[in-house]
Amino acid sequence: MNYNTQNIQTIDKLKSELDQLIPFSEENQKKLQKKVRLEFNYNSNHLEGNTLTYGQTQLLLFFDKSSGDVPVSDIEEMKAHDVALSQIVEMAKDNERPLSELFIKELNKTILVKPFWKDAISPNGTPTRKKIEIGQYKTSPNSVQLKNGEIHEYASPEETPALIRDLLNWYQEKNDVLHPVQLAAEFHYKFVCIHPFDDGNGRVSRLLMNYILLKHNYPIVIIKSEDKETYLTALQKADTGDLVSLIEYVEEQAIASLKLNIKAGKGEDIDELGDIEKQIEILKREKLTQTKIFNTPKVSYDLINHIDNDLWSPLNKLLNKFSDFFAETSNEIHIDHFKYRKTKTVNNSIMGAARMFADKEVEIKPYEIFGKDLEEEEINNITWAKKMLSLKSATKKKDYKISCSLDLKESGYELKILESNANGDGIMKNKTILFEIENEYKSYFMNEIIEGIQKGISKHLISIIQTDK
Known part of the structure; x- marks a missing residue:
């Protein structure tokens, strides 16, 4: 029918x-x-x-x-x-x-x-x-x-x-x-x-x-x-x-x-x-595909956001799974080698001024990131880092740091994922490059590359914890 x-x-x-x-x-x-x-x-x-x-x-x-x-x-x-x-x-x-x-x-x-x-x-x-x-x-x-x-x-x-x-x-x-x-x-x-x-x-x-x-x-x-x-x-x-x-x-x-x-x-x-x-x-x-893109405030802003949201955030989330193996872990961000501090103390006079101008038009800064206005200031390097202090299974104090370093150049960028360690003296040294890439600004990381980085670093940390004494 x-x-x-x-x-x-x-x-x-x-x-x-x-x-x-x-x-x-x-x-x-x-x-x-x-x-x-x-x-x-x-x-x-x-x-x-x-x-x-x-x-x-x-x-x-x-x-x-x-x-x-x-x-x-x-x-x-x-x-x-x-x-x-x-x-x-x-x-x-x-x-x-x-x-x-x-x-x-x-x-x-x-x-x-x-x-x-x-x-x-x-x-x-x-x-x-x-x-x-x-x-x-x-x-x-x-x-x-x-x-x-x-x-x-x-x-x-x-x-x-x-x-x-x-x-x-x-x-x-x-x-x-x-x-x-x-x-x-x-x-x-x-x-x-x-x-x-x-x-x-x-x-x-x-x-x-x-x-x-x-x-x-x-x-x-x-x-x-x-x-x-x-x-x-x-x-x-x-x-x-x-x-x-x-x-x-x-x-x-x-x-x-x-x-x-x-x-x-x-x-x-x-x-x-x-x-x-x-x-x-x-x-x-x-x-x-054959054109060249040069650095501009928008180009830097978009790339930094991409690295922060799509690469570092999931990687940091994965690194958090290793926190139990260390006495202390912490995150840091350095901008042109100066530590970025997210919170600032605001005194009463500043708060009063803020309230005074609350009804006035606020200036919007479309390319502001990590406290930097990219239309006013140029950023050359941003480094995200995860410090993992005092490996619990080690007989001597062992500290490790995984960092993601982004260099912004005129017509492209360079990104490195590094591992460094300290043996009791607190000074990070013996830097090892775990991943390195140079790209033009028109080329971003694909999901499979990001997943590959995560897998590689996980295996590296597992190997460290298994063998370090």
Whole structure:
């Protein structure tokens, strides 16, 4: 039966309008194909964690070039997915070849490229490593842990082959019964429930959903990566028996796709606002990556805040976990080698003057940080430090200090994470550089670098505490 949703009438009306515009002019067809190719590949892979940006995807698909520091596996994955997209387009045109297990396995083999190892959880809950075979059904359970901690079970390896065959039989039975959009949506959900492969199930399910749409002369639907939460929520509702929510979600994407195709057929502009914003980002990368940024009050202010909030604060929070190993710990900040004192004594006369002028306009200093107005004073160095005094496990007094030193130069900055120690005399010496980097002002630290610093320093302190006596 067809699901009684409010969208079907709209879909049928738009489909009729689109059919009247076919065939498109060659120019309009090319523009549409280019957009769909880019959007579908980018979004379907991005939903699964691929790190290529929109611009990098565009450069890869249309010019076969890569830019930036991205994993080779992500590049291979994107190119392979593009091949799989071509496969479903051609397969949909072939009336002699029905949808089969072989083709489904071919799609999985195409998108995964080659066997690989990935982290996994064993049946007894312990971390392990698992070899991912491509184009083959799973041989061990691939259940996942949800955000709420519950385990979501998919079909067992033993059940999988029979369930896929049942799904293909269901598809043949419902092919002329269900509305094509509803047929594609329900097939997508049933496939996800089986989760037949060790990896690539989400991408294969969306490819198969679009194969069914293409087979019925409907355009490809694109589930946007920024809509991931809504998409996953619809799938989760289906798990509770509310399949209509997922059907309606896919119908909404089909409506958007039909409208896009109609605009393309009429020769109208098919760039969405999001596309324009993405193009601006691409342009920034192309045109601004070679420019040099020099130090200004705003540049210094933004960088200092970035280091303070995104690097030092989480690092200091981590260092606090080691406080129990020391008799005393404290934090310091030095600006151009002078200690910054956050609190100041305010006498009564000053307070009185403050109250006198309380109703008057207060001067706002947009670039004031650590008591310095960067529009009036230049800062050359800021050093954040964590002192850890008297290691409890040592037989002699041992003090340690972890510091983060930022040097602000004319066209770039230098940052060092250092460790120094004192053996009873209170004088910190034997400085060791744990991390060092020189960067231009346009380049900030990425999360993975910050996490790497935290892990490195943690291991270093653990080693000190384990071996120092």
